[in-house]
Amino acid sequence: MTKSAVPKRRLSTSPFKDPVTPACDRFAVGDRVTHDTYGLGQVIGVEEDIAVLVDFGSQQERIPTPFSKMSHL
Known part of the structure; x- marks a missing residue:
């Protein structure tokens, strides 16, 4: 069974x-x-x-988006 290439339609009354x-x-x-x-x-x-x-103190890192592993303090 394969997935359809057509996106699912959402009804406003759903x-x-x-x-x-x-x-x-x-x-x-x-x-x-x-x-x-x-x-x-x-x-x-x-x-x-x-x-x-x-800057993490001992090293500097470039963190690309999405920032899934990083959060504000």
């Missing part, structure tokens, strides 16, 4: 809600963050909705 896409987090220079792999850090650079540069 009791089921549309799937919600999570909003992309916004980070600014100076924000304190935590990352699942690297730990605590501070944002030192922002590339317009593409990536952020974070």
